[in-house]
Structures are given as structure tokens and as C-alpha cells.
Amino acid sequence: AEVKKIAVIAGDGIGPEVVAEAEKVLKRTEELFGYKFETERALFGGIAIDEKGTPLPQETLEVCQKADAVLLGAVGGPKWDNNPKELRPETGLLGIRKALGLFSNLRPAVVFDCLKDASTLKPEVLEGTDLIVVRELTGGIYFGEKYRRDTEQGQEAVDTCAYNVSEVERIVRQAFEIAQKRRKKLASVDKANVLETSRLWREVVNRVAPEYPDVELEHVLVDNCAMQLLRRPASFDVIVTENMFGDILSDEAAMLTGSIGMLSSASLGEGSFGLYEPVHGSAPDIAGQNLANPIATILSVALMFRMTFGYADAADAIEAAVADVLNAGHRTGDIAVDKGQAVGTKEMGDLIVAAI
Amino acid sequence: AEVKKIAVIAGDGIGPEVVAEAEKVLKRTEELFGYKFETERALFGGIAIDEKGTPLPQETLEVCQKADAVLLGAVGGPKWDNNPKELRPETGLLGIRKALGLFSNLRPAVVFDCLKDASTLKPEVLEGTDLIVVRELTGGIYFGEKYRRDTEQGQEAVDTCAYNVSEVERIVRQAFEIAQKRRKKLASVDKANVLETSRLWREVVNRVAPEYPDVELEHVLVDNCAMQLLRRPASFDVIVTENMFGDILSDEAAMLTGSIGMLSSASLGEGSFGLYEPVHGSAPDIAGQNLANPIATILSVALMFRMTFGYADAADAIEAAVADVLNAGHRTGDIAVDKGQAVGTKEMGDLIVAAI
Ligand SMILES: CC(C)[C@H](C(=O)O)[C@@H](O)C(=O)O
Ligand SMILES: CC(C)[C@H](C(=O)O)[C@@H](O)C(=O)O
Numbered sequence: 001a002e003v004k005k006i007a008v009i010a011g012d013g014i015g016p017e018v019v020a021e022a023e024k025v026l027k028r029t030e031e032l033f034g035y036k037f038e039t040e041r042a043l044f045g046g047i048a049i050d051e052k053g054t055p056l057p058q059e060t061l062e063v064c065q066k067a068d069a070v071l072l073g074a075v076g077g078p079k080w081d082n083n084p085k086e087l088r089p090e091t092g093l094l095g096i097r098k099a100l101g102l103f104s105n106l107r108p109a110v111v112f113d114c115l116k117d118a119s120t121l122k123p124e125v126l127e128g129t130d131l132i133v134v135r136e137l138t139g140g141i142y143f144g145e146k147y148r149r150d151t152e153q154g155q156e157a158v159d160t161c162a163y164n165v166s167e168v169e170r171i172v173r174q175a176f177e178i179a180q181k182r183r184k185k186l187a188s189v190d191k192a193n194v195l196e197t198s199r200l201w202r203e204v205v206n207r208v209a210p211e212y213p214d215v216e217l218e219h220v221l222v223d224n225c226a227m228q229l230l231r232r233p234a235s236f237d238v239i240v241t242e243n244m245f246g247d248i249l250s251d252e253a254a255m256l257t258g259s260i261g262m263l264s265s266a267s268l269g270e271g272s273f274g275l276y277e278p279v280h281g282s283a284p285d286i287a288g289q290n291l292a293n294p295i296a297t298i299l300s301v302a303l304m305f306r307m308t309f310g311y312a313d314a315a316d317a318i319e320a321a322v323a324d325v326l327n328a329g330h331r332t333g334d335i336a337v338d339k340g341q342a343v344g345t346k347e348m349g350d351l352i353v354a355a356i
Numbered sequence: 357a358e359v360k361k362i363a364v365i366a367g368d369g370i371g372p373e374v375v376a377e378a379e380k381v382l383k384r385t386e387e388l389f390g391y392k393f394e395t396e397r398a399l400f401g402g403i404a405i406d407e408k409g410t411p412l413p414q415e416t417l418e419v420c421q422k423a424d425a426v427l428l429g430a431v432g433g434p435k436w437d438n439n440p441k442e443l444r445p446e447t448g449l450l451g452i453r454k455a456l457g458l459f460s461n462l463r464p465a466v467v468f469d470c471l472k473d474a475s476t477l478k479p480e481v482l483e484g485t486d487l488i489v490v491r492e493l494t495g496g497i498y499f500g501e502k503y504r505r506d507t508e509q510g511q512e513a514v515d516t517c518a519y520n521v522s523e524v525e526r527i528v529r530q531a532f533e534i535a536q537k538r539r540k541k542l543a544s545v546d547k548a549n550v551l552e553t554s555r556l557w558r559e560v561v562n563r564v565a566p567e568y569p570d571v572e573l574e575h576v577l578v579d580n581c582a583m584q585l586l587r588r589p590a591s592f593d594v595i596v597t598e599n600m601f602g603d604i605l606s607d608e609a610a611m612l613t614g615s616i617g618m619l620s621s622a623s624l625g626e627g628s629f630g631l632y633e634p635v636h637g638s639a640p641d642i643a644g645q646n647l648a649n650p651i652a653t654i655l656s657v658a659l660m661f662r663m664t665f666g667y668a669d670a671a672d673a674i675e676a677a678v679a680d681v682l683n684a685g686h687r688t689g690d691i692a693v694d695k696g697q698a699v700g701t702k703e704m705g706d707l708i709v710a711a712i
Contacts, residue, residue, distance in 0.1 A: 120587060122476055146552035154522050157556035159516075159517045164511065195497065199513065227611035248579050251582050252586065252608065260583075
């Protein structure tokens with residue numbers, strides 16, 4: 001098979017531990033399916049600040065640009081939280097998204113049957129919840145001009161939120177296409193009753209919608225969406241929205257599944273290139289103790305196989321292995337009912353590798 | 357007693373029906389407590405667009421400005437949804453907030469014991485939830501410059517989010533003071549890892565915090581807050597945040613109580629003046645059918661008594677009456693388990709009036 005290049009960014013906190021387990025899975029699929037991966041490690045986030053003086057070193061970017069896909073652990077931690085902006089892990093995250101043109105962030109929120117009790121929602125409300133948030137990732141208020149200026153009311157801070165038609169159109173079309181392959185329902189979320197960017201957003205959605213006649217479209221205001229996710233999570237299929245709303249709603253959606261340690265995400269640009277990472281953060285409090293749950297990162301590999309490489313067979317095998325291990329009752333501490341019976345990060349990785 | 361002037365804005369949809377019941381309550385407290393109210397009705401929202409050609413007629417503003425407090429039903433509906441901006445009910449809402457200087461929106465989210473099953477959250481998670489969202493209401497992206505311009509990537513829309521130090525300081529101080537009268541916990545919500553306005557916000561919070569040493573402060577990122585509201589709602593006491601985040605989070609918080617038809621809100625400026633309204637919307641689908649739940653509007657009167665007039669005795673009496681009526685098993689359709697046994701809007705109003 002063709003050699004696929006994967007840039008591996010372990011990052012901070014539990015990042016290195018969960019990525020190590022995902023690499024075991026990569027290796028095992030090479031043996032079993034005959035695929036060939038060439039991994040190259042790169043420094044990013046807090047560790048890059050410490051070792052290279054910047055969260056996103058140029059050589060890291062080059063490693064990613066040469067690769068077919070990126071696997072990311074997690075970045076950030078209290079150690080860097082009070083740094084100036086250029087020396088913060090988040091700045092690296094925004095920088096890598098922009099530099100790699102990753103304009104779309106896909107965050108599936110699914111309920112793992114064996115974990116449904118972990119949700120704070122009632123099981124009957126959660127029943128059937130299987131949605132995906134398609135978040136615009138390189139525009140909006142995250143990337144607009146930011147500055148301070150002095151006014152008579154004291155210093156003023158300004159953030160600018162901008163979207164142009166092509167930025168909206170490419171993400172909206174992608175969301176329609178994803179919906180066509182799923183349950184054919186799309187909720188476009190905006191605040192068109194207040195924001196000009198939202199009015200542009202809605203115009204674009206309405207203009208392209210007739211090209212996807214098989215998809216049922218609804219417009220939902222962001223405040224209402226925050227409520228409806230709680231009231232009727234199972235009724236959503238694909239949710240598409242701008243950067244900031246997507247940040248908030250995708251986290252809300254992830255939390256309501258109760259499966260946050262298990263959710264993976266993909267950030268995509270034009271073509272098949274993608275960056276894959278768990279939804280959870282770097283959890284510095286449990287780092288280095290073999291306590292982290294590697295499943296979200298392992299499932300990120302499955303997502304990479306499916307979306308970037310088209311290796312559906314290996315993706316299926318990984319997902320089935322995860323399900324088997326969970327069904328056999330194995331749990332890491334974060335999802336274990338009986339903490340005493342919990343397995344460690346490495347053991348969970350080994351169990352999944354053995355089950356593939 | 358001194359005559360208190362109340363501007364009464366019925367608005368659209370179920371607005372007139374729920375406001376009518378609140379007026380019965382006003383009348384009854386006059387009889388029982390010897391207070392004197394002078395109410396003046398004013399047109400606002402959709403009905404004002406229809407009758408006066410603008411959502412916020414000048415005379416409505418004058419009626420409010422002359423008053424000691426405003427009671428608002430609800431505004432908006434599909435009829436006006438596709439109007440140009442100047443002819444939309446929401447534009448009136450933003451206009452009245454700005455014109456009356458209502459920079460603070462208080463949205464208590466409490467669980468009514470008899471309704472806790474109505475929440476989609478598990479009862480054990482909800483247990484003890486009693487929080488209030490303090491939302492900045494006249495700044496941020498809602499009120500910043502908005503425009504379109506042509507670019508090479510097609511038309512671009514821009515919204516501007518701005519906050520100055522004094523705007524942040526007055527709302528933050530108010531939130532600290534509210535926390536001092538409650539459980540002494542304040543969560544300040546921002547996105548300081550990305551936004552300049554959030555960094556300013558956090559600086560101001562940290563600067564004034566030492567003046568409120570009895571209040572325990574935490575900074576929570578908005579995406580994390582959307583999650584934590586779901587995971588540990590009872591752990592929040594006061595949440596203070598900027599306009600847009602407050603819009604989203606207060607709706608999420610309201611929905612998780614399961615009591616959305618029962619929640620009231622206050623919008624305050626400098627001094628004791630305030631605008632009081634139910635959290636729910638205008639529900640055009642059930643308007644004019646005697647189906648709406650008037651309790652949130654009636655409780656808005658109690659909130660007005662407490663916060664603007666200092667009539668704690670009457671406020672207590674109204675709240676107790678609502679509790680008695682609910683405990684006796686009376687329900688409007690929205691909160692009834694057995695819809696066949698539900699009472700109408702008017703009957704619910706009469707029951708509460710009789711119980712005061
Ligand atoms: C760390 C932060 C900049 C980032 C974001 O808001 O995009 C994170 O919350 C995420 O969702 O990936
Ligand atoms: C109607 C809309 C402009 C308004 C807002 O977003 O402020 C509403 O959602 C609210 O929360 O009062």
C-alpha cells in the first residue's frame with residue numbers, strides 16, 4: 001500500500017499518553033490490514049513554548065504540511081495560562097487551523113450505549129441522540145481584528161467578527177453534503193435577529209438550500225439551540241454554525257452525551273487532508289499517571305482512516321474493537337462505576353489493540 | 357402610599373393574555389396591602405409595527421421614561437420575521453434596552469419543586485439548582501457597528517464587539533453585590549483565551565475582586581460553562597457575563613430547570629428603575645386560546661415589587677400564592693402531566709389572585 005504520512009503532535013498534559021496508545025493502534029492496523037504509515041513527531045502547544053519559544057514552531061507546520069493527516073493529543077495547561085498571547089498554547093491552535101486551512105471542524109456527539117448512565121440527562125431524553133456539529137473554524141470573531149483604544153469611559157477593547165460569502169458557502173455546502181449521507185436533516189444556527197454576519201449566513205444557506213432538496217432545513221437561533229439541545233437532543237442530525245457559536249454548542253452537545261472522554265473530532269480543509277483530535281482537553285491534573293482515557297484519541301484514528309484515507313475496513317475494525325472492550329466491561333477511571341476496577345491508559349490501549 | 361407608575365407593555369402573541377393576569381395581581385395587592393399603582397399601556401413590538409409603523413414608538417418610550425417600572429409581556433412572531441431590520445420587534449427590544457439604560461439583565465434559574473420532573477436532567481443532578489445569570493445588556497456585539505462590504509471573496513458582513521472598562525465594571529460590581537446577598541459565589545464567564553474584549557473583562561473582574569473578599573470567584577470559559585451548567589448546575593450561584601454569552605447561557609440555564617414557563621427576569625439600569633418580563637417568548641402558536649401560563653409574568657410582578665419598589669411583603673405574598681396554587685395541583689397545559697385536567701390562563705390567574 002501507499003505510505004501515508006501522519007504528523008503526530010502529542011502536546012501537553014495527558015496528550016503524550018493518549019497519543020501513545022493511538023500509535024499502538026496505528027501499528028496494529030499496519031500489521032493486520034497491510035497499510036503503511038510513516039509518523040513524524042512534532043512539538044506544539046505548551047511544550048513547544050518551553051522548548052522552542054513559540055507554540056507553533058515553523059518546523060511543526062512544515063511537518064504537518066508534508067503529511068497526509070495530523071493526529072493531535074491535547075494542548076494547554078495552567079503553566080502557560082498567564083503568558084502573553086504569542087506565548088499561549090491557544091494561539092498555536094488558532095495558528096495551525098489558519099495555516100493549514102482547516103475551515104471545518106466536525107464534532108460528532110454520540111451516546112455510547114454502555115455509558116448512557118454517565119449523562120446528566122434522563123435516558124429517555126438521550127435515547128437515539130446522534131448528532132454532528134459542523135463548526136466553521138477559520139473565520140468569525142476568532143480571527144477578526146482585535147485591539148484596545150482609549151475612550152472617555154476608560155480603555156476599550158474591540159473584537160471584530162467578519163464572514164464573507166465564500167467562507168459561509170463552503171462550510172454550509174459541506175454540512176448539506178454530510179446531512180445527505182446521514183438522516184438528511186440540517187439545522188443552521190445563527191443570531192440573524194441581531195447580527196449582520198448571521199443575516200449573511202442565513203442568506204447563503206437559503207440560496208444554496210434548493211440544491212439539496214432531499215435535506216430538511218431548519219434555521220435555529222443560537223439561544224434557542226442551546227435550549228433545544230437540552231430538550232430534544234435526539235431530534236438533531238447535522239448542526240452547522242459559525243466559529244464562536246460552534247465552540248459553545250459543540251461543547252454543550254458533547255457534554256450531554258455523557259461520553260466526553262470518548263468523542264473524537266476532525267478538522268478539515270479543501271481536499272482530504274485533516275487534523276484529528278479528541279474533544280477532551282489536556283487534563284493536567286491527571287497527566288503522567290496512567291489514568292487518562294485513550295479511547296477518544298483511538299477513535300480519532302478511526303475517523304482519520306475513514307475521512308482522510310478512505311480505509312473504512314480498518315476504521316470499522318477499530319470502532320468494533322472499542323465497542324467490544326467496553327462491552328466486556330473494561331473502563332478507565334473517568335467512566336468506571338467502580339473506580340477500583342478501572343484499568344489504566346496503557347491497559348486500555350492494549351485491550352483495544354488485542355481486540356482489533 | 358405613594359403612587360407607583362407602571363408602564364404596561366402587553367406586546368404580541370400570548371403577551372396580552374399573560375399581562376392581563378399580572379394586572380389582576382397588581383390590583384389585588386393594592387386592595388390587600390394598600391399600595392397604589394397607576395398603569396399606563398403602551399404599544400411595542402409587532403403590534404406597534406402594525407399600528408404605528410415602528411417597533412418602539414416615541415410615545416412608548418416616553419411612557420416608560422415617566423414610569424417607575426415597566427412590565428413587559430412578550431414580543432415578536434413569524435408575521436414580522438422577514439421584515440427589514442427597522443421593522444422588526446427585536447430591533448425595538450434592543451432599542452428600549454439602550455434608551456432606558458438597562459445595562460443589566462438578571463435571569464434567575466430556579467427549580468420549582470413540583471416541576472422538577474419537567475426537566476430533561478436527572479433529578480439528582482438538578483437537586484439544589486438555584487442560580488442567577490447576570491447578563492450585560494447594552495454592550496458587546498449586539499450594539500457594535502455592523503455593515504457589509506464587497507471583497508474579492510464576495511460580499512462580507514461585519515459585526516463589532518466592543519466593551520470599555522466602565523461598562524464592564526458596573527455590571528461586574530453589581531454581580532459581586534448580588535453574590536454577597538446570596539451564596540457568595542461568582543462565576544465570571546468569558547473567552548479570554550481568544551477575545552480581546554474578554555481579556556479586558558477578566559482584567560476588570562480581577563481588579564475589583566479584592567473589594568469583595570467574601571465572594572468566591574471563578575473564571576470560566578464560555579464553552580466550558582455551557583458544559584458545566586449541564587454537569588453541575590447546582591454548584592453555580594451567580595454567573596456574570598457579556599451580552600451574547602449571557603443570551604446563550606441564560607437560555608440554557610433556564611431550560612435545564614424544566615421551569616421555563618415559570619421564570620421571570622429583570623432588566624435594570626442605574627437607580628431603582630427596572631423592566632420586568634417573563635423569560636418565555638410570545639408563543640404565537642397558542643396565542644388567544646387561553647392556554648398560556650401566566651405564572652412567569654405574575655412572578656415578574658413580584659420581582660418588580662422586590663427590586664424596584666422594595667415591597668417585600670407583597671412580593672412574598674405573590675410568590676407564596678403561586679406556590680400554594682401549584683401545590684394544590686393546578687397546572688396550565690404547558691406544565692400539566694394530565695393535559696385534560698389543565699386550567700386556562702384566566703383560571704390560573706384567578707386562582708393565584710384568590711390565594712394571595
Ligand atoms: C482553546 C480554544 C482556543 C479552542 C477554541 O475555542 O476553538 C477550544 O475551545 C476548541 O474548541 O478547540
Ligand atoms: C430577541 C432577541 C434580540 C433577544 C436577545 O438576544 O437579547 C432575546 O433572545 C432575549 O434574550 O431577550
